[in-house]
Amino acid sequence: xxxxxTLLSLFVLFWNFNxxxxxxxxxxxxxxxxxxxxxxxxxxxxxxxxxxxxxxxILVNSKKNGLKAEAAVSIYIFEENRYRFAFQISxxxxxNIFSMERAKDNLKKIKEHYNDYSKDLKINEIRYVEILxxxxxxxxxxxxxxxxxxPKNLDNFIFVKKTAVFTQMPNNSSEVAFVGKYKDKPKIxxxxxxVKDNEQQLWYLTEIEKNSGKIKGYISGNQxxxxxxGFYWDEMYSKIKTVNNFINDSLKNETDLYIITxxxxxxxxxxxxxxxxxxxxxxxxxxxxxxxxxxEKINIPDQTIFRITGREDEMIKIETPLYGGPYYIDxxxxxxxxxxxxxxxxxxxxxxxxxxxEAIIERVGSTDNFAIISYSFVTTGRxxxxxxxxxxxxxxxxxxxxxxxxxxxxxxxDEDLSLIPRxxxxxxxxxxxxxxxxxxxxxxxxxxxxHGIPASYGENREAIKAVVAQKIGTYKExxxxxxxxxxxxxxxxxxxxxxxxxxxxxxxxxxEPVIAxxx
Numbered sequence: 463x464x465x466x467x468t469l470l471s472l473f474v475l476f477w478n479f480n481x482x483x484x485x486x487x488x489x490x491x492x493x494x495x496x497x498x499x500x501x502x503x504x505x506x507x508x509x510x511x512x513x514x515x516x517x518x519x520i521l522v523n524s525k526k527n528g529l530k531a532e533a534a535v536s537i538y539i540f541e542e543n544r545y546r547f548a549f550q551i552s553x554x555x556x557x558n559i560f561s562m563e564r565a566k567d568n569l570k571k572i573k574e575h576y577n578d579y580s581k582d583l584k585i586n587e588i589r590y591v592e593i594l595x596x597x598x599x600x601x602x603x604x605x606x607x608x609x610x611x612x613p614k615n616l617d618n619f620i621f622v623k624k625t626a627v628f629t630q631m632p633n634n635s636s637e638v639a640f641v642g643k644y645k646d647k648p649k650i651x652x653x654x655x656x657v658k659d660n661e662q663q664l665w666y667l668t669e670i671e672k673n674s675g676k677i678k679g680y681i682s683g684n685q686x687x688x689x690x691x692g693f694y695w696d697e698m699y700s701k702i703k704t705v706n707n708f709i710n711d712s713l714k715n716e717t718d719l720y721i722i723t724x725x726x727x728x729x730x731x732x733x734x735x736x737x738x739x740x741x742x743x744x745x746x747x748x749x750x751x752x753x754x755x756x757x758e759k760i761n762i763p764d765q766t767i768f769r770i771t772g773r774e775d776e777m778i779k780i781e782t783p784l785y786g787g788p789y790y791i792d793x794x795x796x797x798x799x800x801x802x803x804x805x806x807x808x809x810x811x812x813x814x815x816x817x818x819x820e821a822i823i824e825r826v827g828s829t830d831n832f833a834i835i836s837y838s839f840v841t842t843g844r845x846x847x848x849x850x851x852x853x854x855x856x857x858x859x860x861x862x863x864x865x866x867x868x869x870x871x872x873x874x875x876d877e878d879l880s881l882i883p884r885x886x887x888x889x890x891x892x893x894x895x896x897x898x899x900x901x902x903x904x905x906x907x908x909x910x911x912x913h914g915i916p917a918s919y920g921e922n923r924e925a926i927k928a929v930v931a932q933k934i935g936t937y938k939e940x941x942x943x944x945x946x947x948x949x950x951x952x953x954x955x956x957x958x959x960x961x962x963x964x965x966x967x968x969x970x971x972x973x974e975p976v977i978a979x980x981x
Contacts, residue, residue, distance in 0.1 A: 486534075486550065486590055493519045493538040493545035501525055502532075511576040516540050535572060541585065549579060551591045571595070578667050578678075579654055582631040591654040594618045598695045601703075603826065605833035608953040612837050618650040618692040620668055621936070626687050628679025632656070632665045639679030640670060642688075645936055648679070650690065666690070691817035693837060694981075698812040698821055701784065701979045702832060705767070705857045708783035709807055717769050720780075720798045721859050722747055724764040725908055733848060737761050739785060740855050742845075744942075745908030747797055749789030753777045760785060764908040765858040767801075767977070783857045784979070801859060801975075809958070809976040811860070811912070813944055815842040815853050816981070818935050820944070822954060836953060839935025841945040843910065850941040853980055858907040860976040862969035863955045867903035867913040867943075870894045898923070902951045904958060906978040914948040916940075 490497050498504055502523040510517045518540070524533035537549040551572055571593045579591045597617045606612065620626075622642040630637040642648060648668035656663045664683030669676050681688060712719055724745045734743035737760040746761040753775040762768070762785065771788060772779040781787035791797065808825040810832070821837040843853040873893055901914035917927040934945060946954070962973040 486552075487523050487532070487536070489521060489523070489536045489547055489550070491547050493521070493547070497521070499523050509573070511537070511573065512580070519545050539580075539583075546586070547588060548583065549589050549591055551579075551593065575652055579652055581680075582633045584633065584658060587656055587658040589654040589656050591652060593652045594650050596695070597692060597697075599699060601831045602695045602699050603831060603833050605824075605826075605835055607957075608822075608836040608950065611839070611947050611950050613647070613839070616647060616649055616693065617695070618690070619647040620650060620666060620681065621689040621691050622646040622648075622687065623689060624687045626681060626685065628668060628670075628681045630679065632667075632680040632682075640672060640677045642670070642679075642681075646670065647691075647935075650692075651678070653683070653690075691819070693819050693821065694814060694817070695821070695834065697981060698814070698823065698979070699832060701812065701857075701981060702810050702823065703830075705783040705810075705977060705979060706807065706830075708767075708769075708781075709803060712769050713803070713805070717771075719801050719803050720768055720770065721801055722762055722764050722766045722768070723797060723799045725861075725905075727909060734761070740852060742851055744851050746854075747791055749780070749785070749787075749791055750777070751789065753779070753790045755790075760789065762789070762791070763854040763856055763858070763910075765861060765906060767857050767859055768798075785856065803975050807975050807977055809974060811906070811954070811976065811978040812981065813840065813842065813853065813978065814981045815855075815938060818842060818938070820946075822957065824957075835957070836950070838946065838950050841934050841936070841940055842938050843940050843942040843944075844938035852938065853910055853940075853942060853944060854907050855980045856907070858978045858980070860958060860972060860978055861905045862966070862971050863902065863904050863958055864968045864970065865902060865955075866968075867900045867911050867916070868896050869898055869900070869916055869941075871897035871918075900945075901948045902955045904951070904955060904978075907980075908942070910942045910944070912944045912946060912951060912954065912978075914946055914951045916945065 487499065487502065489499055502525045505522045507520040507522070508517040509520060519538040521536040521538070522533070523536065533553040535551045535553070536547060538545040539548040575593050579589060583589070620642070622644055624644055626642045627635070628639045628642055628648065629635055630639045648670040651667045651669055653664065653666050656665060666681050666683055667678060668681060669678050683690065709719065724747055726745060736742055739760060741761040741763055743761045746763045749760045749762045751757040762782070766782060768780045768782045770778055771781055773793070774790065776793055777790040778793050779788050779790055806825065810823045812821045812823060814820070818839055818841065819837070820840045822835050823832045824835050826833050843851050845852050871894065873895055898916060898918035900916040904912035906912065915927045915931050917923045917930065931947060933939060934947065958972050958976050959970050960972065960974055962970055964971040964973065
């Protein structure tokens with residue numbers, strides 16, 4: 463049994479450990495009575511994890527600062543006539559006194575997964591462990607309204623880029639558990655960094671559903687044919703909270719909100735360096751860290767939300783929710799527009815290009831809690847060095863929706879334009895023509911749209927759409943947009959529009975503000 467459970471509760475019961483940064487707390491290599499760790503409170507316990515009659519020694523360290531803290535559980539095993547440090551389980555750096563039941567479950571997982579994170583341990587090997595659970599927090603609930611493309615219980619997963627062998631033990635490649643194929647997404651149960659002889663190696667313990675049932679398998683995180691991905695609900699909420707605080711602060715101080723207006727269809731398409739947020743200058747304005755235009759520059763994309771905090775040297779001083787500030791922009795006509803957000807924003811779309819995932823999120827009543835009402839895999843933009851861009855990162859006000867999205871192609875050399883129907887021509891241009899379309903469109907930044915499966919016109923259009931649909935959730939591939947399954951984007955468009963009847967040609971302008979947050 464655990465000793466002194468009440469004291470352990472003080473250190474462990476209020477902790478969740480969903481986010482892993484391979485953090486370490488330096489502890490003594492060998493166990494001794496009443497040892498201390500500089501800067502941390504310590505407590506000691508005993509428990510027979512592997513039921514061999516020899517109790518392991520457990521050291522719990524914590525360092526609290528208000529509601530923030532750092533903590534870990536270190537386990538000492540009996541090896542070569544001594545108790546030596548073997549495992550450390552990192553705990554999340556937030557105390558939440560309202561999640562008692564969940565914290566109890568986390569405590570159980572340290573014991574229940576011992577055989578998983580201790581398997582095939584070598585002499586003098588140390589493992590720094592995170593036991594992965596779901597990625598929610600107390601402010602996120604699930605109230606799914608559309609779940610046709612929502613994977614179940616897959617918060618953290620491995621994306622298999624090409625065939626990969628998952629083994630029954632972390633240090634033995636000859637005992638195969640299962641073979642992961644391209645596009646497989648085994649669930650990650652835990653991850654650990656193995657340290658031995660000054661060498662480090664990252665391992666994942668995964669689980670996959672096969673015909674014979676659920677199978678566990680280990681794989682090295684050092685392999686280049688796998689990628690760690692996930693539905694990071696806590697990170698999504700964190701970004702939403704930042705945007706909300708920015709808007710609420712502006713409302714409280716009666717500060718006007720604006721958006722950047724740099725939507726130039728099929729114009730100003732040139733390739734520029736990325737800034738530190740991962741954005742290029744396409745359909746953006748330049749933000750300077752100094753009014754004299756010296757120092758760092760960033761690219762601020764179309765539809766970015768911001769507020770004006772002053773003017774200096776004929777430059778406008780601004781702040782943004784996710785890029786921070788202050789930044790200085792040129793005081794030019796046509797680069798900004800005042801927007802009307804008179805109260806808390808209730809609707810958010812969160813897009814994670816690194817994991818190719820997306821969540822549709824709505825406020826729960828008048829609270830500061832949010833519900834996931836739909837989520838799925840998506841395909842985001844890929845940089846190709848010319849005309850194709852990564853989906854911009856930031857916080858953007860959705861501009862409009864419409865029932866379709868056209869896309870263009872360059873006119874082929876010696877192509878007879880007279881044979882191309884008038885409705886497939888782009889204005890008076892003779893260099894590009896309309897090549898195909900996708901169902902529905904949600905414009906959120908410049909030429910970046912959320913839309914359905916795109917396909918060129920022609921006899922094989924449906925077959926092409928089927929192939930493109932199979933690639934959703936694999937790699938970045940679009941030119942800047944975010945691709946969805948057709949029925950998924952239809953649900954999203956109806957949710958964005960609500961009861962809005964405001965129309966500009968084929969475009970519906972949402973009556974209620976909707977903000978797209980690209981992580």
